[in-house]
Amino acid sequence: MHHKMFSPALLLMITLGVSGPIHATCQPDNQIRTDMLAIKAANWVVEDDVKRQALAISLADCLGHPDPVLRDELAFDGLSAWMRGEKLQVATLTVLRKKILADLQENREDEHGFLRPFAILTLAELVRVDRRQPYLSSQERIDIVNVGSNYLTQLQDYRGFDEKDGWRHGIAHSADLMLQLALNPAIEKPQHETMLAAIASQVAPASHFYKYGEGTRLMTAIFYLAKTPSFNNRDWENWFNQLMEQHSKPGPYTQARLAQRHNLSGFLLPLYYSVRESTDATLKERLLPAIREALKKVN
Template identity: 45%
Template sequence: MPAATPCPPAAELAQRGDERARGEAILDMAQSERETLAIALLPCLGDPDPALRDGVTYTALSQMMRSQLIGSETLAAMKAELLGMLAAEDDPAGFARPFAALVLAEVARTDRVAPWMTPQERAGLIAAADAYLASLTDYRGFDEAEGWRHGVAHAADFLMQLSLNPEITRPQAEAILATVARKVGTPEHAYVFGESERLAAPVMYLARREIFSEADWEAWFSGLWPADDPLRENAYTSEAALTKLHNLRAFSQAIYVSAKASNEATYEPVARGAFALLNSLP
């Protein structure tokens, strides 16, 4: 349910009117006022009201970054605060961390469009995404009353923006793939809100870079459910194994369909890797 006392910066911005009116109001602000607003809005990413959290806060932050309305110093300050939110252990409502990941995707996009981060900072973003997914146990997606949480998908969007960055090195690309691998076949929760397709996106964009060989892709896909995993032994009499099977099938199908639909030779190695994984499933 919406909070009795909504996050003030988002509530004040909401009073400007609908999304178009709010966008025009942001454009009319002085640079310093916009940058102050961007920082002030960050705590509102945890507001339990989906209209304020998603419709006002995220939309406004995305507009400011995609329209290049805030400078690199403010972006750096936002990045630091968002990384703190992403790593926080205290998020009982489950909104702040997923939306911090989603806004970090927008921060990463700004660096892709006009580089301002160091290689170490990009590596730090990948490490933060990895730590978040490693600790994630809240798989809630959409709720009609509360809106989206969608931690896995939002983290996948974060990784997608990083995978699109031409400054990402091969070791960093390998780290992105290792992070994706953490959740594509989780036995803890069966995905039903498009998480598999979202996790497929950074893999597809890395494939387009052609920095991995066909053997690399074969090894990566085969490692998603190794032959010695005990869950394979009784896959159809174990809820955990069935969940893992469902998620891996959905992920590999998403990769295969996207690769084949593209009609591009670039994607053939991942298509073959995904198809081999499908054939290997119990």
């Protein structure tokens, strides 16, 4: 990762890029789609470092664009490729983080429901960079945990994939952020507790049947949270007991009860399999008894 300071010209470009209206760089008369298709074809290589940094800032405005190719395959994939390839400067990452946190917190226009799901997914990539080469402060990590957990808890848009519109997938993308935070050794127990509560709130909604792999994404975050020393066997027993008490109650079948049953199974079964297949003896000891008991209560 580069740590050099921005040139005055690049600072001006970044300032202009983040202060304009939403999708300012994604209008039909803009060349960003054509340019990014060419860059993707070249395996995301942009030799001019100044251009790459400025383009990354511009792409953040495309994360809510209704065009699925521009939004997903070009904007997000481009940002992800550059972050994973250590091609973005810390100053660029900082601008991206601040913009994305604002998108997730403020009442920004998001008519089609794409911006926040892709903002949270991009935030997961920013956290991944920090795990591999730390650049965030303790407070900045706490802020990300709080914003991400609040977004996941409040999320009511369960749309996944549409053949015309592409992906939204807010639950799964939020779970990906929780996964990256769980893997980050700089995240501490109070934040793990916040994350755990947020995940629990969306494991088994009664208003929607998950069908796009959401349970597997949520359980993966739990799998890695259980690898941290923050929670012991009793903690996990209590967490699973509370989860089942809230979401698996006896009574006549209703659509709500069936949805919860379906969603619990889609979470618990892959988690049980993953823990059983793990070679981590401590993880098995922490989780397997609680998962077995939870599975017995699915009704």
